[in-house]
Amino acid sequence: MKISLNQKILSRNEECAKKNRIFFDEHGVFCLNVISSPGSGKTTTISRTIKDLGDKIRIGVVEGDIKTDTDAQKIRDAGGEAVQIETHGACHLSAEQVYNALKALDAEKMDVVIIENVGNLVCPSAFDLGESKRVILLSVPEGDDKPIKYPGTFAEADVVLINKIDLKDYIDFNLERVLADIRVVNPDAAIFQVSATTGEGMDQWYDWLINKNGAAQSAR
Amino acid sequence: MKISLNQKILSRNEECAKKNRIFFDEHGVFCLNVISSPGSGKTTTISRTIKDLGDKIRIGVVEGDIKTDTDAQKIRDAGGEAVQIETHGACHLSAEQVYNALKALDAEKMDVVIIENVGNLVCPSAFDLGESKRVILLSVPEGDDKPIKYPGTFAEADVVLINKIDLKDYIDFNLERVLADIRVVNPDAAIFQVSATTGEGMDQWYDWLINKNGAAQSAR
Numbered sequence: 001m002k003i004s005l006n007q008k009i010l011s012r013n014e015e016c017a018k019k020n021r022i023f024f025d026e027h028g029v030f031c032l033n034v035i036s037s038p039g040s041g042k043t044t045t046i047s048r049t050i051k052d053l054g055d056k057i058r059i060g061v062v063e064g065d066i067k068t069d070t071d072a073q074k075i076r077d078a079g080g081e082a083v084q085i086e087t088h089g090a091c092h093l094s095a096e097q098v099y100n101a102l103k104a105l106d107a108e109k110m111d112v113v114i115i116e117n118v119g120n121l122v123c124p125s126a127f128d129l130g131e132s133k134r135v136i137l138l139s140v141p142e143g144d145d146k147p148i149k150y151p152g153t154f155a156e157a158d159v160v161l162i163n164k165i166d167l168k169d170y171i172d173f174n175l176e177r178v179l180a181d182i183r184v185v186n187p188d189a190a191i192f193q194v195s196a197t198t199g200e201g202m203d204q205w206y207d208w209l210i211n212k213n214g215a216a217q218s219a220r
Numbered sequence: 221m222k223i224s225l226n227q228k229i230l231s232r233n234e235e236c237a238k239k240n241r242i243f244f245d246e247h248g249v250f251c252l253n254v255i256s257s258p259g260s261g262k263t264t265t266i267s268r269t270i271k272d273l274g275d276k277i278r279i280g281v282v283e284g285d286i287k288t289d290t291d292a293q294k295i296r297d298a299g300g301e302a303v304q305i306e307t308h309g310a311c312h313l314s315a316e317q318v319y320n321a322l323k324a325l326d327a328e329k330m331d332v333v334i335i336e337n338v339g340n341l342v343c344p345s346a347f348d349l350g351e352s353k354r355v356i357l358l359s360v361p362e363g364d365d366k367p368i369k370y371p372g373t374f375a376e377a378d379v380v381l382i383n384k385i386d387l388k389d390y391i392d393f394n395l396e397r398v399l400a401d402i403r404v405v406n407p408d409a410a411i412f413q414v415s416a417t418t419g420e421g422m423d424q425w426y427d428w429l430i431n432k433n434g435a436a437q438s439a440r
């Protein structure tokens with residue numbers, strides 16, 4: 001990214017991220033920007049969260065993908081409301097794309113908006129979308145060396161979800177190493193070990209989300 | 221990527237990719253550009269290939285990572301020669317970075333040069349490195365929807381390695397769907413089901429590599 005990211009693109013994105021942030025503050029909407037490699041389980045995690053919390057908090061989803069609207073469809077199947085952005089080759093979502101999607105989603109009526117970014121552990125981390133908090137997913141099969149190999153991405157996380165923890169016994173994955181390596185670049189992030197497939201550990205994540213959402217509502 | 225890829229950067233990369241291609245042709249070096257998501261098993265696949273074929277063909281590796289030289293170290297531990305490029309934030313390798321690494325590797329003495337690109341299923345596919353063939357890895361835990369969600373990347377593959385096939389029984393993964401979806405965007409790619417961890421299916425991949433490398437040598 002560095003080679004092609006110029007200041008002009010970043011400044012324009014920052015301007016628009018500010019607009020999004022003002023929108024979220026004004027409407028008391030708590031917004032998450034969810035970033036990970038392809039196939040870490042972002043859609044499965046969001047779908048399960050909607051199924052389990054959908055009667056307590058109203059969650060809207062902005063889906064980012066290079067191509068297809070299959071993820072938005074999965075969110076709707078889970079009972080959520082979703083707007084799909086197809087980037088047609090672009091490797092990350094921009095704040096402007098999100099701004100337009102928020103209108104289509106009637107986001108002011110939501111308690112929580114979850115943005116599922118394009119599957120990419122590198123580029124999305126350079127683009128502020130105006131989110132309240134940033135969530136990074138790392139799935140067990142990706143390996144325990146990811147925090148040291150992608151330090152910039154993990155440094156910006158407010159939450160790290162270590163997903164597919166149910167596969168731990170089948171894979172050589174040093175959990176202690178991962179936890180320690182995340183702490184080197186990010187002393188403050190909340191870290192939860194979860195399986196969005198089996199449900200293991202999801203309660204801690206839900207507690208965090210309900211708690212932070214409540215705080216966002218009261219700050220309104 | 222689209223937003224920030226301008227013609228100037230791509231033309232400069234094309235120029236340098238041509239230089240690399242001429243270098244490979246002149247020296248009878250067969251070069252692979254290996255692309256996948258983070259954690260699909262690129263390094264493990266390359267390490268096992270070196271362990272199993274290292275006495276028949278001399279393989280040099282150019283490693284691309286955002287940060288750390290741990291992958292180059294793994295290749296050396298497997299008995300291979302490796303040069304590490306740290307991109308310091310950049311999301312893909314450029315032909316120019318590879319050109320410089322080829323000198324450091326004494327690549328003219330190699331039979332095969334394998335370039336392990338930065339872990340990213342999107343951006344690297346837009347940058348020709350002058351390689352002879354392009355290899356895309358997709359690992360089973362990433363899910364069976366990746367070919368339709370990243371069609372541009374799979375369309376450019378000469379080989380698709382479906383890796384971590386040993387985990388198939390633990391994961392909901394529709395292999396037939398993956399094979400069919402790859403064929404929609406890419407009728408010609410060789411597709412091998414492998415596990416670089418257990419060794420399952422690797423022989424087919426080795427046969428392909430030895431065969432293509434032999435053809436490159438005779439064409440010299």
